[in-house]
Amino acid sequence: MVDETTNLDEHRGMMAQKATELCRLRAEVEADQAALRARQEELEMLLAAAPAKNWAEAVEKARYLLDLFSQTADGNDRHRRTLIERVMADFDYLLDNSNPANS
Numbered sequence: 001m002v003d004e005t006t007n008l009d010e011h012r013g014m015m016a017q018k019a020t021e022l023c024r025l026r027a028e029v030e031a032d033q034a035a036l037r038a039r040q041e042e043l044e045m046l047l048a049a050a051p052a053k054n055w056a057e058a059v060e061k062a063r064y065l066l067d068l069f070s071q072t073a074d075g076n077d078r079h080r081r082t083l084i085e086r087v088m089a090d091f092d093y094l095l096d097n098s099n100p101a102n103s
Contacts, residue, residue: 043064047060047061047064055094055095055098056095059091059094059095062087062091063088063091066084066087066088069084070084
């Protein structure tokens with residue numbers, strides 16, 4: 001019996017080693033993407049589970065949707081991108097100024 005494991009990559013050509021590494025990396029990326037999709041579905045279920053209790057919760061839902069839209073071809077239009085940025089700034093301004101502690 002052999003006490004040391006054999007590194008099979010050392011006995012293969014460089015092209016085969018690269019192909020194996022690419023296959024491993026692709027599998028890792030696919031697993032990461034699947035986990036991300038699962039977390040995104042969980043977040044969306046939480047956001048849709050109940051109506052917002054206050055403006056801050058409503059803004060978070062709207063921010064999420066605007067962010068999703070901004071990642072599409074339509075949302076990436078320069079004018080729409082500007083509009084999205086201004087709406088996000090409006091959210092910040094309105095939330096900051098609606099806080100009773102700031103009054």
